[in-house]
Amino acid sequence: MTTEEAETGRDDMVIDGAEQANAVPDGFDANYLRIYYDGKHPACDRSYFGRREFSFTLENDIYIRFQSFNSVTELENSIKEKCPFKIDIGPVYSVDPAKRHAYAQGGDNVFTPVERELVFDIDITDYDDVRYCCTGADVCLECWPLMTIAIKVIDTALRDDFGFNHILWVYSGRRGVHCWVCDGKARRLTNEQRAAIADYFRVYKGNENSHKKISLPGPVLHPFLARSYTEVLKGFFEAKLLPNQNLLSCQERYEKILEMIPDASVASELRGRWQENKRASMSKDDINLVRWEQLKSVLQSGKQKTQGLRRCVEEVVFSFTYPRLDMEVSKHMNHLLKAPFCVHPKTGRVCVPIDPNNCDEFDPTTVPTLTQLLEELNRGGLRQDAEDELDGTSLGESVKFFRTSFLQPLLKSCKEEIESSYIAKLQQSKNTLSW
Amino acid sequence: MEVVQSHRKSSSNNVTVSTLPLYRSAPPLEVRLEDFELFAMDRLRVLKGISDGLGRGKKPEEMEKLVADLWKANMRHPQANEEANKDIISHFVLRLVYCRTEELRKWFLSMETTLFRYRFRFESSEAQRALMSEFKLPYKAVSNAEFESVKDKLGQVARSMGQTLASADAIFYKVPFEEVPELVAGRRVFICKGHAYVAMNQVVSLVVTQFRSYLSKALILTNRKWTSTVREQEKDRLAPIVEALCTSYLGPDYSQPNEAGEISVKDIDHIAKTSFPLCMRHLFEKVREDHHLKHGGRMQLGLFLKGVGLKLDDALAFWKAEFAPKVSAERFDKEYAYNIRHNYGREGKRTDYTPYSCQKIISSTPGVGDHHGCPYRHFSEENLRAALVRMGVSSRAVEDVVDKVRNRHYQLACTLTFEAVHGSSCDAGINHPNQYFIDSQRILQSKGLCLHTEYCVIWDTFEYSLQLTQSLQWMSLYVPIWFHSLAEFDIKGTGAAGSVFTDTTDGGGSLNPMLIQ
Numbered sequence: 017m018t019t020e021e022a023e024t025g026r027d028d029m030v031i032d033g034a035e036q037a038n039a040v041p042d043g044f045d046a047n048y049l050r051i052y053y054d055g056k057h058p059a060c061d062r063s064y065f066g067r068r069e070f071s072f073t074l075e076n077d078i079y080i081r082f083q084s085f086n087s088v089t090e091l092e093n094s095i096k097e098k099c100p101f102k103i104d105i106g107p108v109y110s111v112d113p114a115k116r117h118a119y120a121q122g123g124d125n126v127f128t129p130v131e132r133e134l135v136f137d138i139d140i141t142d143y144d145d146v147r148y149c150c151t152g153a154d155v156c157l158e159c160w161p162l163m164t165i166a167i168k169v170i171d172t173a174l175r176d177d178f179g180f181n182h183i184l185w186v187y188s189g190r191r192g193v194h195c196w197v198c199d200g201k202a203r204r205l206t207n208e209q210r211a212a213i214a215d216y217f218r219v220y221k222g223n224e225n226s227h228k229k230i231s232l233p234g235p236v237l238h239p240f241l242a243r244s245y246t247e248v249l250k251g252f253f254e255a256k257l258l259p260n261q262n263l264l265s266c267q268e269r270y271e272k273i274l275e276m277i278p279d280a281s282v283a284s285e286l287r288g289r290w291q292e293n294k295r296a297s298m299s300k301d302d303i304n305l306v307r308w309e310q311l312k313s314v315l316q317s318g319k320q321k322t323q324g325l326r327r328c329v330e331e332v333v334f335s336f337t338y339p340r341l342d343m344e345v346s347k348h349m350n351h352l353l354k355a356p357f358c359v360h361p362k363t364g365r366v367c368v369p370i371d372p373n374n375c376d377e378f379d380p381t382t383v384p385t386l387t388q389l390l391e392e393l394n395r396g397g398l399r400q401d402a403e404d405e406l407d408g409t410s411l412g413e414s415v416k417f418f419r420t421s422f423l424q425p426l427l428k429s430c431k432e433e434i435e436s437s438y439i440a441k442l443q444q445s446k447n448t449l450s451w
Numbered sequence: 452m453e454v455v456q457s458h459r460k461s462s463s464n465n466v467t468v469s470t471l472p473l474y475r476s477a478p479p480l481e482v483r484l485e486d487f488e489l490f491a492m493d494r495l496r497v498l499k500g501i502s503d504g505l506g507r508g509k510k511p512e513e514m515e516k517l518v519a520d521l522w523k524a525n526m527r528h529p530q531a532n533e534e535a536n537k538d539i540i541s542h543f544v545l546r547l548v549y550c551r552t553e554e555l556r557k558w559f560l561s562m563e564t565t566l567f568r569y570r571f572r573f574e575s576s577e578a579q580r581a582l583m584s585e586f587k588l589p590y591k592a593v594s595n596a597e598f599e600s601v602k603d604k605l606g607q608v609a610r611s612m613g614q615t616l617a618s619a620d621a622i623f624y625k626v627p628f629e630e631v632p633e634l635v636a637g638r639r640v641f642i643c644k645g646h647a648y649v650a651m652n653q654v655v656s657l658v659v660t661q662f663r664s665y666l667s668k669a670l671i672l673t674n675r676k677w678t679s680t681v682r683e684q685e686k687d688r689l690a691p692i693v694e695a696l697c698t699s700y701l702g703p704d705y706s707q708p709n710e711a712g713e714i715s716v717k718d719i720d721h722i723a724k725t726s727f728p729l730c731m732r733h734l735f736e737k738v739r740e741d742h743h744l745k746h747g748g749r750m751q752l753g754l755f756l757k758g759v760g761l762k763l764d765d766a767l768a769f770w771k772a773e774f775a776p777k778v779s780a781e782r783f784d785k786e787y788a789y790n791i792r793h794n795y796g797r798e799g800k801r802t803d804y805t806p807y808s809c810q811k812i813i814s815s816t817p818g819v820g821d822h823h824g825c826p827y828r829h830f831s832e833e834n835l836r837a838a839l840v841r842m843g844v845s846s847r848a849v850e851d852v853v854d855k856v857r858n859r860h861y862q863l864a865c866t867l868t869f870e871a872v873h874g875s876s877c878d879a880g881i882n883h884p885n886q887y888f889i890d891s892q893r894i895l896q897s898k899g900l901c902l903h904t905e906y907c908v909i910w911d912t913f914e915y916s917l918q919l920t921q922s923l924q925w926m927s928l929y930v931p932i933w934f935h936s937l938a939e940f941d942i943k944g945t946g947a948a949g950s951v952f953t954d955t956t957d958g959g960g961s962l963n964p965m966l967i968q
Contacts, residue, residue, distance in 0.1 A: 178628060179645025201645070205629065212632030216642075236610040238638045 067130075069106030069113045071352050072098055073361075081106075081352075082113040101361040104352035107132035108203075129349035131204055134180075134197035134213065137345040137353065138166045141191060146336045148261050148269070153362075155191045155380055158260050163193050164375045165252050166339035169244045170195065170217065171372040177240060178213065182426040184418075185370040187383060189360025193370060194353060198426055200433050207348055214346040216240070219338050230335040232327050244338070245330060253333045254308065263336070264307040267291070276332055277315070278324050286311055356418070359386045368414040369422065384410040471570055471582060472535065473662065474669075477543050480536055489860060491548070493525040494541035496814065498562040505565065518569035550674040560670065564663045571655055583654060586661045593623040593648065604641045605648055612639060624649045624657070631656050714760045716769050722759070726891035728865060728884045729826045729838060730812060731755050737822045742776045747815065747823040749787075751807055753794055758806035758885040763795045808883045809862050827852075827861040844871045 070083040070091070085091040095103070107129035111119055119127040140163060144151050147159040167185055174180045174197060182198040205213075219230055219241070237245065257263065264270045270290060277283040290307060311332075315325050345351050358367045364385040370378050392409040500521040504514055526541070528534035542563070549559035571579065593601075605623065606616040628647040633656050634640040640647040649657060714722065723735045734752040738744050744752065749770075756766060770791060771783050778787070792798045807815075809825065817824040826835060832853060839849045848871035855864035865881045873894050881887050 176644070177642040179643075201629075209629050209632050212628075212636040215636035216638055234611040234613055236607055238611045239604045239607050239641055240638065242607065 063112070064108060066112050067110070068108045069352070070355075071104040071106060072100035073102035073104075074098060074100055082116065084113045101359075103355045103358050105355045106352045107349045132349040134202040134205055134210060135345060135351070135353050136170060136195035136197075137188070137192065137342045138163060138170075138195075138339060139188070139192035139342065142340040142342070146261075153191050157379065157381065160378075160380055161252065161256055161376075162337065164378065165248055165337055167193060167195075167370065167372050167375045168248045169339050170341075172243070172247075173217070173240055177216075182422065182429065183372070184356065184422050185372050185375070186356040186367050187365070187370055187378070187380060188354065189358065189365045189367045189383075190363050194356075194367075196353075196356070200430070210349070211343075211347040214341060214343050217339065217341055218343065219334055220340050230331045230338070232331055232334065237330070241334075245333065249333050249337045253337050254305070257336060258304045258308055259302045262304055264290075264304045264311075270307065273311070273332055276335065277328055282314060282325065286314060357414075366411060366414070368411070369418050371417060371421065384414075471567065471574065471578075472539050472542075473582070473585060474539065474542050474546075474666070477539070480540060489863075490537045490541035491544040492810075493537070494545055496525050496810070497521040497566065498545070498559070501562050501565050502558070514565070515569050515572065518566060519573070522566075522570070546670060546673055547677070550670045550677060556667075556670045556674070560663060560667055563666060564659060567662050568655060568659045571658060579654065579658075583658055586658060588626075588657060588661065591625060593625050597625075598623060601641065601643070601648060604643075605650075608639070608641045608648075609650070622651045624651075624654065626657065630660060632660070714765075716761075716765050716772075719756070719761070719769065722888075722892075725895060726888050728881070728887040729842065729868060730824070731884055731888075732842070733826055733838065734822055738773050742774055743778075745821050745823075747817060747821050749790070750794070751812060751815075751823040753791060754804055754806040755884050755888075757795060757804075759888055763792065763797065766791055766795070806883070806885050809865070809881060812884070813861050825861050825865075827856050827864040828859075832856070839868060842868065842872060844868055 065088075066084055066086045068084060069081070070085070071079065071081040072083060072094075073079050083094070085094065108131040109116070110126060110128050110130050113127075116127040140147075140150075140155055140159060141152060143159070143162050147162065149158040150156050171183060171185065174183055174195075180197050180199045180202055182202075184196040184198065186194045186196065188194050219232070232241070236242075262269060263273065267290075270287075274283045274287055277286075286307075289310065312329055315328050345353065354367060356367050356369060359365070360367065364387060365380075365383045366386070366389070368383055389409055389411060497518075501514075501518060504517045509517060526534065526537060528537055545559065549555040571582065574582070598605075602616070609616045625646050626649055628635050628640075628642050628645055631640065631647050631649060631653075634647060634649060634653055635642065639653065640649055642648075719735070723732060727735060731752055734744065734748050737748065738752070753766065753770070756769070761769065767788060770787060771780065774783055774787065789798060794804045796804070812823070813825040813828050815824045817829055826838060830838065835856065836849055836853065839852060840846075844852070848867060852864045852867045852871075855861075855867060862881050865887070866877050869877050869881060869887060869890065873891060875894055877890060
């Protein structure tokens with residue numbers, strides 16, 4: 017999908033009025049669904065949806081914040097009217113964002129976020145120092161698995177460690193993934209608690225200036241790290257990343273790994289061996305795997321007394337494969353994040369959900385694009401029910417998955433939460449009356 | 452005095468172990484006006500010391516020692532009751548000062564929480580458990596059965612931190628992970644399905660979080676009371692003072708002496724005898740005697756002289772002459788001149804260094820061969836008495852001074868000395884050696900001028916933020932009004948000269964408690 021096509025697709029949308037009605041709102045229709053839970057129960061807070069911030073990025077990079085709407089229809093109309101290139105979702109504030117200027121910065125009546133999903137943003141450009149197939153915004157099937165791995169590690173931890181259930185993983189449209197944790201508990205986390213979770217996930221520290229950017233001190237790994245290593249990272253590194261990226265095949269590349277070994281004599285021993293062997297034809301086995309085994313046996317041999325050396329093997333694996341999160345995105349309640357099902361303006365791809373249980377099968381190169389969808393919709397002709405319009409398109413599967421696996425359970429849980437707190441309030445007032 | 456504290460008898464010995472105060476509410480205490488200021492000052496020193504330590508990136512073990520030292524140096528009192536009261540009173544006074552802006556609240560919250568954290572660590576595990584229950588932390592100890600099922604993981608976590616799992620009957624608490632963000636962030640707990648398994652020794656984190664959250668809310672409430680009720684009423688009186696309390700902690704810095712205060716080298720001898728505070732007199736005597744002073748002394752005296760009005764050239768001449776018997780002119784130029792010029796802002800960073808305040812001098816640590824510091828603090832009682840007598844202080848006054856010193860009120864001691872030497876009162880109290888000098892000079896030079904007017908002139912000259920253009924009488928009233936409106940304290944001013952609230956011109960030793968330097 018070239019940029020040209022994406023722009024053409026965009027032009028179609030803007031110029032051709034007839035298609036506009038079909039394409040734009042429906043493309044975003046599924047987007048609305050995720051906010052249904054905000055306002056449908058009789059005992060719910062009617063103002064909730066109206067206090068949610070949205071932001072639009074319009075043509076020519078015009079950016080408007082603090083958009084709020086009192087109903088889904090209002091939102092839909094605004095989107096149709098403005099045709100934003102990007103829609104971001106922000107927190108739910110204490111008051112309608114449109115009225116924020118009437119409220120103080122501090123003291124009693126304050127304009128401040130009160131709820132916001134716990135979100136994560138993983139971008140493959142953060143892995144540029146460990147992938148050789150692509151750089152920058154490019155992504156291919158060789159390096160995309162790094163994202164898959166990240167999803168697996170984080171998703172498992174969010175469910176097993178933190179006890180979250182309503183987790184939505186979304187393709188960011190070009191080169192990464194977003195994660196939305198929508199449990200009530202998660203929405204109500206403070207900035208400090210979000211930062212704590214982000215730090216729990218953080219292993220990678222450093223920049224170009226420091227050689228070893230992962231440090232795993234201690235004789236034993238924390239259960240979370242140990243589990244991630246044995247269940248996900250080790251296997252992926254040895255079976256996929258190492259051979260696919262040729263991490264040990266030539267000097268330039270293996271130096272990077274040798275640099276991570278704290279003991280210079282061990283490093284030079286390996287270096288010597290590999291320099292000798294570089295021209296000799298060895299066994300049919302992949303040279304990367306062979307060398308990796310050599311490295312492991314040297315570092316993990318009984319001869320090595322210092323803890324640091326044994327741990328080095330894990331550190332190498334972690335530094336290449338462990339998820340690299342954007343801390344700032346997760347730490348602050350007021351951070352805006354792109355809405356699911358948006359169309360990425362540069363690639364035209366739709367930000368579709370990713371099933372964490374099947375994330376190995378996700379292929380970013382086959383994600384539906386806007387142009388593609390327009391064609392499909394036009395072929396299908398006009399339909400009565402807007403909600404079903406997408407069924408016949410390549411987006412159909414995604415929407416279905418979104419509804420059944422994520423939205424419905426979430427709606428149910430929200431309903432239960434509202435009901436039980438409603439009942440609890442009734443009980444409480446009954447109690448205070450009865451004595 | 453009424454004591455409001457919970458005491459626990461330690462089982463090992465029959466010493467009562469008091470638990471840390473949680474500062475939940477201000478107890479009804481009677482406070483002496485002097486103590487009011489001093490307690491807050493002492494606590495502020497502790498907090499600033501902590502701030503300093505944190506700023507320097509001290510490790511936890513170092514911080515632990517630092518906090519213990521700071522507390523010992525500033526907050527101790529021979530009677531446990533008094534100590535507890537000082538603790539509580541000083542906290543509440545500072546709460547008022549630091550509630551007013553977000554930034555101040557953040558700083559105060561951070562320092563008080565750190566202070567609490569380390570003090571908590573010092574407590575016995577019994578006391579810690581007692582404190583936990585006071586916080587009503589709804590955390591259940593993990594049952595034996597559950598413990599068995601997660602023992603391996605708990606062990607793994609402990610080992611990952613280089614520790615070992617305590618004995619088989621170790622107590623663990625199960626808490627929602629949201630309650631222990633620090634432990635989660637550092638991966639220092641095992642988390643499962645949203646619950647964190649916290650070891651007894653990590654309980655500190657739990658408690659500190661509670662403390663912090665409570666104090667944070669309390670500060671907002673205090674600020675609210677302040678802004679809604681008190682500040683408007685006290686717009687012209689209290690508000691500037693409260694503002695002055697934390698921003699002008701250093702007070703006037705005496706770095707720009709006024710023209711009238713210019714002195715020449717030949718004057719120094721004379722004024723040293725008449726107008727120098729004891730600390731500077733001592734340094735000056737030592738220079739004359741030893742023809743040398745170590746660095747600390749050179750800085751303290753040198754900057755003081757600069758504040759007094761000694762010009763750079765004269766300063767160079769003075770020191771050179773004093774050091775001449777031991778240091779050749781050449782060597783002096785090489786080794787000492789640079790520093791003097793540096794002090795005057797003619798070298799290097801070109802910062803015009805300011806003369807040291809009492810606070811700074813008192814907290815310095817003179818070592819062997821040093822003569823700087825505050826004699827009231829650093830001298831032995833014997834030496835102090837002798838020095839005071841040499842200054843011409845009457846024996847009765849010497850006793851008063853020594854009494855103050857024993858109670859660690861060093862600046863009060865200096866004030867009493869001033870009053871004894873000059874025969875007039877110093878309502879403001881001594882907070883800076885240069886202030887002593889100026890006050891002294893004024894008294895000696897102008898005869899018959901009312902102290903109040905002088906006082907105003909002095910402060911105006913140094914552009915002090917206090918606006919004391921009115922008579923000082925209202926000063927005696929603000930304290931009880933302030934606290935009554937906040938329903939926190941009952942203050943009785945029982946300064947040396949009787950009730951402060953009726954008469955300020957009694958010449959007694961009542962202090963202006965708000966000039967915290």
